[in-house]
Amino acid sequence: MNTANFKLPSYLTQSEAVKARFDDLKRRDVILEVSELGKTFESINGPVTALEGVNFRVHRREFVTVIGPSGCGKSTLIRILAGLESTSTGEVLLGGHPVDTPGPDRGMVFQGYTLFPWLTVKKNVMFGLRNQGFGDAEASREALEWIQLVGLEKFADVYPDELSGGMKQRVAIARALAAKPRILLMDEPFGALDAQTRSKMQSYLLEIWRHLDITVLFITHDLDEAIYLADRILVLDANPGRVNEVIEVAVPRPRTPAQFLQPEFLSARQRLDELIHPPSVTEEAVALDLSRLVREGEQTDAQD
Amino acid sequence: MSSSAWFAPRVALSPRRERALTALSFFLPLLLWATVSYTPFIWHPNIEITEPGSVSYFQQGMQIERAAFNEELERQRAAGGSLPDGVRANPVYLPAPHEVAIAFYTSFTTEPQRRSEQWLHQSLWHSIQIIFWGFILSSVVGVPLGILCGTFAAVSRIQEPFVEFFRYLPAPAFGALAVAILGIYDGPKIAIIFIGTFFQQVLVVANTTRQLDISLLEAALTLGANRRQLLFKVVIPGILPQLYRDQRILLGWAWTYLIVAELIGTSSGITWFITQQARYQNFENVFAAIIMIGIIGLLSDVALAKLGKSLFPWERASNKA
Numbered sequence: 164m165n166t167a168n169f170k171l172p173s174y175l176t177q178s179e180a181v182k183a184r185f186d187d188l189k190r191r192d193v194i195l196e197v198s199e200l201g202k203t204f205e206s207i208n209g210p211v212t213a214l215e216g217v218n219f220r221v222h223r224r225e226f227v228t229v230i231g232p233s234g235c236g237k238s239t240l241i242r243i244l245a246g247l248e249s250t251s252t253g254e255v256l257l258g259g260h261p262v263d264t265p266g267p268d269r270g271m272v273f274q275g276y277t278l279f280p281w282l283t284v285k286k287n288v289m290f291g292l293r294n295q296g297f298g299d300a301e302a303s304r305e306a307l308e309w310i311q312l313v314g315l316e317k318f319a320d321v322y323p324d325e326l327s328g329g330m331k332q333r334v335a336i337a338r339a340l341a342a343k344p345r346i347l348l349m350d351e352p353f354g355a356l357d358a359q360t361r362s363k364m365q366s367y368l369l370e371i372w373r374h375l376d377i378t379v380l381f382i383t384h385d386l387d388e389a390i391y392l393a394d395r396i397l398v399l400d401a402n403p404g405r406v407n408e409v410i411e412v413a414v415p416r417p418r419t420p421a422q423f424l425q426p427e428f429l430s431a432r433q434r435l436d437e438l439i440h441p442p443s444v445t446e447e448a449v450a451l452d453l454s455r456l457v458r459e460g461e462q463t464d465a466q467d
Numbered sequence: 468m469s470s471s472a473w474f475a476p477r478v479a480l481s482p483r484r485e486r487a488l489t490a491l492s493f494f495l496p497l498l499l500w501a502t503v504s505y506t507p508f509i510w511h512p513n514i515e516i517t518e519p520g521s522v523s524y525f526q527q528g529m530q531i532e533r534a535a536f537n538e539e540l541e542r543q544r545a546a547g548g549s550l551p552d553g554v555r556a557n558p559v560y561l562p563a564p565h566e567v568a569i570a571f572y573t574s575f576t577t578e579p580q581r582r583s584e585q586w587l588h589q590s591l592w593h594s595i596q597i598i599f600w601g602f603i604l605s606s607v608v609g610v611p612l613g614i615l616c617g618t619f620a621a622v623s624r625i626q627e628p629f630v631e632f633f634r635y636l637p638a639p640a641f642g643a644l645a646v647a648i649l650g651i652y653d654g655p656k657i658a659i660i661f662i663g664t665f666f667q668q669v670l671v672v673a674n675t676t677r678q679l680d681i682s683l684l685e686a687a688l689t690l691g692a693n694r695r696q697l698l699f700k701v702v703i704p705g706i707l708p709q710l711y712r713d714q715r716i717l718l719g720w721a722w723t724y725l726i727v728a729e730l731i732g733t734s735s736g737i738t739w740f741i742t743q744q745a746r747y748q749n750f751e752n753v754f755a756a757i758i759m760i761g762i763i764g765l766l767s768d769v770a771l772a773k774l775g776k777s778l779f780p781w782e783r784a785s786n787k788a
Contacts, residue, residue, distance in 0.1 A: 247685050267691030277686035281704045281781050290700070291690035322781040342690050 200253035236404030270339030278323035291342030504563035511555035521548030570751035594736035601660025609668035617676020634666035651732035659728035
């Protein structure tokens with residue numbers, strides 16, 4: 164998309180209302196604080212640094228998306244936050260307490276559908292509640308409320324394999340939220356869905372988030388998705404993964420898909436394009452030897 | 468109906484074709500057997516003597532190779548004695564289908580000849596019990612151990628190398644030892660089934676446990692599951708359908724150890740019946756008994772497969788069962 168021809172405002176320009184919202188947001192408690200986080204893997208070619216010196220904070224009820232080129236360690240980052248992987252250096256604080264193991268205070272929605280196939284939708288959503296010691300009746304009642312929230316009450320007694328991809332992810336969201344996490348970690352949750360379902364799911368997620376006291380950290384490789392959902396976008400660099408820039412999205416809330424063409428949206432989009440696809444890379448990518456194919460094309464044209 | 472549809476790679480057949488082929492898979496071997504048995508010019512290497520003639524060692528009903536018979540025939544013809552006569556026959560170890568069918572029926576209706584002997588169904592029942600106890604004992608230890616091996620690397624390391632070694636030792640090799648320790652009756656037989664099943668079982672179950680999608684465990688962890696809940700609420704239910712299929716296959720292996728097991732100590736069960744009948748050259752009874760083992764195995768497997776479908780309703784949803 165070449166937006167350079169239009170007179171776009173700087174992506175840093177914020178309306179009064181948006182500025183006020185960000186001021187308010189920054190006054191809220193810090194839920195998640197990541198400081199000097201680093202991760203090094205051992206490989207056969209020696210150690211590989213996936214993340215280095217990552218610093219950021221997430222405030223209560225904030226929606227943060229994380230974006231970056233492939234290999235920037237976004238998945239590693241979210242797995243560390245979830246406690247599924249250890250840190251090499253640095254610290255992760257959740258509500259001021261260090262975390263290094265998985266726990267129900269950090270809910271997670273994975274890209275692959277990780278619903279338990281042997282449990283019905285309702286039993287899946289009850290899983291976290293039962294682990295926390297809720298009785299069967301209470302967990303069941305609570306689970307049904309969450310299933311209602313994602314609009315799947317008709318499917319409460321159905322097994323996950325009978326659901327479509329989008330429905331599965333809605334159940335996964337309900338299951339994660341039912342365990343009452345302080346932050347919801349989402350690792351490219353809509354990456355496997357078709358475009359139409361994905362945009363529906365984005366609206367769903369925003370709607371749910373608007374009505375709950377929940378903080379979201381959302382990983383994606385889709386630039387539009389990153390802007391559409393976020394208060395702030397964490398842009399990562401690759402090799403090693405580190406925070407390149409944190410963008411405050413100036414698009415007002417509540418969001419609708421119509422905003423995809425608003426100047427604020429496009430300027431953020433342009434900035435992301437610059438950060439994620441530096442000009443040098445795009446130019447060299449087209450240097451292919453096409454001579455033979457071109458000749459075949461010309462022959463076909465001549466026959467017509 | 469194009470003929471290519473029969474051989475489209477990995478395309479399911481229509482139910483009608485499936486049934487037809489299932490029937491054929493039994494019918495074709497039977498047809499082959501019947502052809503060899505009832506067509507006198509196919510194979511039939513022997514002559515069953517109907518008229519001994521002047522040959523001194525010929526007796527009515529006796530079988531002799533065709534070449535030897537012809538030699539004797541020529542000799543009598545030259546000597547002017549009365550000629551022997553006979554019909555072409557298959558060797559005694561290949562009875563015709565109808566003979567086996569009759570034997571199959573009469574083996575259940577014939578009283579044991581001696582008081583110490585058992586009815587066929589009693590022998591069979593004894594064999595089934597040996598299998599059952601050997602398999603149950605093996606499963607009680609082997610399945611939990613396999614699950615632990617597949618879940619915890621430490622258990623796997625201290626356990627599996629030895630099991631890998633042990634599973635190469637042929638179970639019947641422990642026969643004499645089993646008799647020395649457990650006596651001559653059912654003990655050593657159950658032990659052989661156990662040894663033959665157990666070591667494979669640990670490895671197969673461990674492998675099945677490792678196949679469980681790790682992201683299910685990770686999801687459970689982020690939902691606050693502790694180690695015990697991971698094992699009992701994720702690992703075990705997660706592998707259950709595959710574990711059930713493994714057990715069906717392992718049960719089939721247990722049957723293959725039956726004959727060897729029953730020869731150890733005092734011969735018993737269906738094996739005793741088979742060896743006894745073979746000694747009397749009643750090969751139609753031997754065939755009947757072997758077929759019976761096959762039928763029991765097949766029927767129990769089909770029953771277990773049907774049961775599996777109702778045990779794991781979520782498998783039906785995805786059509787995996």
